[in-house]
Amino acid sequence: MAGSRAGRLWRWRRNSLRRRSDLIEAWIVLAAWLIGLAGSLFAGLTTADAVQQKLDEQRTERHPVTAVLTTKAAGSTSAQAVDDSHVWAGVHWTTQDGVTHTGRAEVHAGSPADTPVTIWTDRQGRQVAKPLAPGEAEFQADWAGVLAAVGAVGAVFGSAQLGRAALGRRRLRDWEEEWVRVDIRRGGKTG
Numbered sequence: 001m002a003g004s005r006a007g008r009l010w011r012w013r014r015n016s017l018r019r020r021s022d023l024i025e026a027w028i029v030l031a032a033w034l035i036g037l038a039g040s041l042f043a044g045l046t047t048a049d050a051v052q053q054k055l056d057e058q059r060t061e062r063h064p065v066t067a068v069l070t071t072k073a074a075g076s077t078s079a080q081a082v083d084d085s086h087v088w089a090g091v092h093w094t095t096q097d098g099v100t101h102t103g104r105a106e107v108h109a110g111s112p113a114d115t116p117v118t119i120w121t122d123r124q125g126r127q128v129a130k131p132l133a134p135g136e137a138e139f140q141a142d143w144a145g146v147l148a149a150v151g152a153v154g155a156v157f158g159s160a161q162l163g164r165a166a167l168g169r170r171r172l173r174d175w176e177e178e179w180v181r182v183d184i185r186r187g188g189k190t191g
Contacts (some may be wrong), residue, residue, distance in 0.1 A: 021167045021174075028167075032160035036153045043152035048145025055137035061129045067119045070102070073111040073126035085109055091117055095125035103127040 073089040091105045105117050105127075120130045132140060 019171070019174075021171050025164055025167050028160050028163045031158055036156040039156055040149040044145040044149030047148035048141045051144040052137065053133055055141060059131040059134075059137070061122055061126060062120050062128055064118050065093050065095075065121045065125075066116050067091040067103070067105060069107060069113050069115045069117060071113050073107045073109055073115075075109050091119065093119065093121070093125075095121070097125075101125055102125065109165040166174055177191035 068091060070090040070092055074087050085108060086106050087109045088104050089107045090102065091107075092100055092102045094100045101121075103119065105119050107115065107117050111117075120128050122128050123145070131137075
């Protein structure tokens with residue numbers, strides 16, 4: 001156990017075989033871990049909070065309104081069928097300021113014209129989707145935070161890997177140049 005830990009920390013110890021690029025790589029890895037942990041925590045919490053606030057705002061701004069079907073709803077076998085018992089049909093409603101709006105709502109198949117239907121509207125009376133329940137909103141906000149955290153970690157570690165790959169290519173070039181200089185068989189000099 002101690003040997004494997006020492007093997008991972010060799011870049012930090014003074015040693016005649018350690019190259020400058022080894023130390024730079026060690027700093028890149030350390031920075032990636034620190035920035036990745038802190039950045040993912042920050043991104044996750046910030047995103048979850050922002051999504052939660054937006055969903056809470058939607059719950060306060062949206063309200064149910066009773067609309068009525070403009071015509072008889074089609075049967076469940078029509079192309080407008082949502083499932084066996086629901087179809088999309090035209091509805092209209094009037095806002096508090098007396099403006100009439102039209103839209104489409106999911107209703108029971110075969111419902112007659114003038115059937116009342118509950119829809120959701122915003123402050124301007126425009127039809128909107130029903131807001132999420134508090135538990136659903138919290139779940140969605142949490143998952144948005146998790147995805148933001150994973151994205152932040154991926155970006156940090158991806159950038160670190162690009163830096164490490166560039167150092168690896170540089171090391172290979174340096175080794176090749178050194179080998180050509182030292183290789184006696186190719187006319188190089190050893191001293």
